[in-house]
Amino acid sequence: DAKTTQPTSMDCAEGRAANLPCNHSTISGNEYVYWYRQIHSQGPQYIIHGLKNNETNEMASLIITEDRKSSTLILPHATLRDTAVYYCIVSPYNTDKLIFGTGTRLQVFP
Amino acid sequence: GAVVSQHPSRVICKSGTSVKIECRSLDFQATTMFWYRQFPKQSLMLMATSNEGSKATYEQGVEKDKFLINHASLTLSTLTVTSAHPEDSSFYICSARDHRNQETQYFGPGTRLLVL
Numbered sequence: 001d002a003k004t005t006q007p008t009s010m011d012c013a014e015g016r017a018a019n020l021p022c023n024h025s026t027i028s029g030n031e032y033v034y035w036y037r038q039i040h041s042q043g044p045q046y047i048i049h050g051l052k053n054n055e056t057n058e059m060a061s062l063i064i065t066e067d068r069k070s071s072t073l074i075l076p077h078a079t080l081r082d083t084a085v086y087y088c089i090v091s092p093y094n095t096d097k098l099i100f101g102t103g104t105r106l107q108v109f110p
Numbered sequence: 111g112a113v114v115s116q117h118p119s120r121v122i123c124k125s126g127t128s129v130k131i132e133c134r135s136l137d138f139q140a141t142t143m144f145w146y147r148q149f150p151k152q153s154l155m156l157m158a159t160s161n162e163g164s165k166a167t168y169e170q171g172v173e174k175d176k177f178l179i180n181h182a183s184l185t186l187s188t189l190t191v192t193s194a195h196p197e198d199s200s201f202y203i204c205s206a207r208d209h210r211n212q213e214t215q216y217f218g219p220g221t222r223l224l225v226l
Contacts, residue, residue, distance in 0.1 A: 043116075
């Protein structure tokens with residue numbers, strides 16, 4: 001499985017956009033980019049995923065570079081409740097495994 | 111939609127006893143469920159993959175005789191920690207993949223196990 005590199009931690013002001021980067025330079029053609037987040041002492045929450053095209057849903061937007069070697073998760077208007085650890089995972093479609101790295105700890109401050 | 115529940119949410123047991131944790135997909139059928147373990151300040155580690163009607167597949171280093179997994183129906187998988195010891199104390203999390211949407215796994219809220 002391709003590995004990902006994320007910053008250990010980031011801060012964001014409430015109401016501003018949070019842009020979380022992820023590098024996945026060894027991603028294969030059949031691997032999707034998934035984003036999950038984990039709020040303290042809870043199970044991970046699915047956010048969004050994509051293959052090639054940019055994706056948007058009610059929670060976030062996912063921007064994938066043309067060469068697919070990196071991506072950015074965008075939370076357009078961060079709130080205090082968005083404080084969590086954000087995991088970027090690359091994995092083949094219909095795979096049995098999601099391998100979690102260390103993620104990015106996002107702290108949203110007032 | 112896509113809700114996964116776990117029971118119990120937390121459990122305290124004595125060393126040497128067995129503990130069963132249930133994972134249910136509430137509004138979808140899951141042919142495949144997954145069990146993860148998370149120690150404090152660490153990331154999730156996949157323990158095993160549970161397939162309905164067949165034996166679970168365990169990750170390297172996970173003892174199948176200690177962590178018994180049963181996936182008897184399309185909405186229920188159970189993890190039994192047998193002869194639990196204090197080092198088994200952890201946060202156990204399950205996930206399930208919707209058979210209609212194979213692309214995404216949905217996670218339960220987790221079960222915190224404390225072995226005294």
